[in-house]
Every structure is written in C-alpha cells, then in structure tokens.
Amino acid sequence: MILIADSGATKTDWCFGATLSDRQTIHTEGINPFHMDQTYMEEIIRHQLIPQLPASFQPECTAIHFYGAGCLPERTGGIVHILKHWFPHASVQVSTDLLGAARALCQREPGIACILGTGSNSCLYDGTQIIDNISPLGYILGDEGSGAYLGKRFVGDCLKRQLPGFLAEGLMERYGLTLPDLLEKVYRQPQANRFLASLTPYIYEQREVPEVKEFLKDCFREFFKRNVLLYKRTWPVSFVGSIAWYFQQEIQESAKELQLPIGRFVKNPIDELSVYHFHP
Structure with a gap:
C-alpha cells in the first residue's frame, strides 16, 4: 500500500x-x-x-x-x-x-517539464531526476508566463494605453477597482502575486481580441526565451498548471514560432x- x-x-x-x-x-x-x-x-x-x-x-x-x-x-x-x-x-x-x-x-523519459500556475518554473529532466533548473525568481524578477506575470503585464499595458481602452474599462468594472484600489493591492497588501493572478479569468475571456492574443503570445515567448531555450535541448516541452491548461493554444503557437516541440498538458x-x- x-x-x-x-x-x-x-x-x-x-x-x-x-x-x-x-x-x-x-x-x-x-x-x-x-x-x-x-x-x-x-x-x-x-x-x-x-x-x-x-x-x-x-x-x-x-x-x-x-x-x-x-x-x-x-x-x-x-x-x-x-x-x-x-x-x-x-x-x-x-x-x-x-x-x-x-x-x-x-x-521515465527525458523532457523539459514546466509549471505555469500562479507562479512558473521549469526544469530539464533526465527520466529520473532534475538535472538543470533556471531559477524562476518570483513574480517581481521573473515568473514569466505565470498567472501573476500575465496579470502584472496586462494591468500595466492597459493603464499605459498599450492595449485598447475598453479592456482597461472592462477590467476595472469586472473587479470593482479604481486606480488607488489597484495600487493598494499591488504595493501595500500581502500576496500581490495572488491578486495579479486572480485577474487571468478576465484575460482568458478577452483572448480572441487580436491585441490580447498577441499579448499572450508575447508573454509565453518570454517564458520560453528566458527559461526553456536556455536548456539547449530539443526534448519535448510539457506543462502542468492552470495557466498552461487554459492557454494551451497560445502556448503552442508561441512554441511553434520558436521551433520548440510541445509534449503534454496535464491538468491533474x-x-x-x-x-x-x-x-x-
């Protein structure tokens, strides 16, 4: 047993x-x-x-x-x-x-394993143990591709007018936020990473907006460039985590652009x- x-x-x-x-x-x-x-x-x-x-x-x-x-x-x-x-x-x-x-x-096969949830991580796995790992560094310095990273970049791009105005308006209305509220949650309250990750359902709902689709692909390209490509292996890249599960299409499209072989997405x-x- x-x-x-x-x-x-x-x-x-x-x-x-x-x-x-x-x-x-x-x-x-x-x-x-x-x-x-x-x-x-x-x-x-x-x-x-x-x-x-x-x-x-x-x-x-x-x-x-x-x-x-x-x-x-x-x-x-x-x-x-x-x-x-x-x-x-x-x-x-x-x-x-x-x-x-x-x-x-x-x-028991070699591969590159990734976690994309509230945070992100990745490793080179030889079929038994981890043989290399690029430090994720957390949501302030890293965690590319994670829920916290998507939320952080999306809020910044909305409020810096890098994305269409209706997205910022919809975000603030959806979560009942004002700009002071948002800054309070990010800079003064604990667990800002979880707050930022909690915004990803809205991003998911808007993923067919062309600008949001390109935003998502850029976020996942950053994850691959700053993490996965550094392993310098052509092993399949596989994923667990809620962000990976729900944004499979954008991850696959970003990987294809970088000629990375995709393996599996596992929910549980x-x-x-x-x-x-x-x-x-």
Whole structure:
C-alpha cells in the first residue's frame, strides 16, 4: 500500500491504494513546509487526512511519496517526522513540486517539464531526476508566463494605453477597482502575486481580441526565451498548471514560432504520479 501527495498552495491531492486499478483520491488543505510550522501541518494530517483513510491503511502503508511547493531539503524535516509518526512502517520521500511535475509529465523519459500556475518554473529532466533548473525568481524578477506575470503585464499595458481602452474599462468594472484600489493591492497588501493572478479569468475571456492574443503570445515567448531555450535541448516541452491548461493554444503557437516541440498538458498531476509510482 502506498500514499502519494501532490501539494499546492491551496490544496493537497492524495492518492492511496495497493494497485493502480484500486487507487482512491482524496483532498486536504495545502501543505507547504516553507510557510507552515510543524504544529499546523500536524493538524492538517490529523484532522483532514487520517479521517478519510481506511482504518487498515496506516499499518499497511509501506511507502509515501510527497511532492509539494516549499519542499526544499532544509525544510522537509517536519513533514517527514509527522508522516513517519502516522505511518510508522512506511518509507517517506519528500520532493519538490517541480520533480512531481516532471515525473507526472515525462514519466521515465527525458523532457523539459514546466509549471505555469500562479507562479512558473521549469526544469530539464533526465527520466529520473532534475538535472538543470533556471531559477524562476518570483513574480517581481521573473515568473514569466505565470498567472501573476500575465496579470502584472496586462494591468500595466492597459493603464499605459498599450492595449485598447475598453479592456482597461472592462477590467476595472469586472473587479470593482479604481486606480488607488489597484495600487493598494499591488504595493501595500500581502500576496500581490495572488491578486495579479486572480485577474487571468478576465484575460482568458478577452483572448480572441487580436491585441490580447498577441499579448499572450508575447508573454509565453518570454517564458520560453528566458527559461526553456536556455536548456539547449530539443526534448519535448510539457506543462502542468492552470495557466498552461487554459492557454494551451497560445502556448503552442508561441512554441511553434520558436521551433520548440510541445509534449503534454496535464491538468491533474496526481493522476499521472499514480501511474509513475504504481508502475515502477
């Protein structure tokens, strides 16, 4: 019996079972060892995960594979300790969400794996491990192609009159914003990246406007130029993340212009991680 987790900022998808055919998927709040203390993570496991598992699963679990944001080696001791406590007979491996994305997308084949969600990331994957990674640098210095990046650039282009005026008017009306409100949310309130990413549904609705279509393609070209092209490999480029899923057409068009081979788009990494771990 094994337990697999794919943890993001808001939720963790868990898959458990003995075989691929009998596996089940459940969900809890997101777990991030970088931002959460051990007590809070323990509460999530105790009150959200354990009650959803069959009583017989804990003693029978032999392996746990946990992939998540914030799972840097120096930060994973707490979650390893908690999981070992609840699953005493299991070996526990905690890895980054980027490795989880690579294994979900590429399985055991080499490729370039990308995450395009609120933030962005990418790596060169040899079929087993990450062998190169261009630092994403966060939404202020980088995160090209992410939801935060799209939101930041779109707002700037609207208000700097680089895009048709009706787009700026529609954006402010849609979200009930004034210019002072917007500046307050970006410069003074916490989690400005999430606010900026929250504007992407409006961008998606306007994606057939010629200027917006070109805007999107330019954003994804920037992602490829400043990240993927630096790996200097012709391996297929594959994607997870909400931005990647909903803007597949624009990503594919941008990649074609740069002669990059596109691999797969995966909506739910936990499904493909199950395939990876149940079929070693």
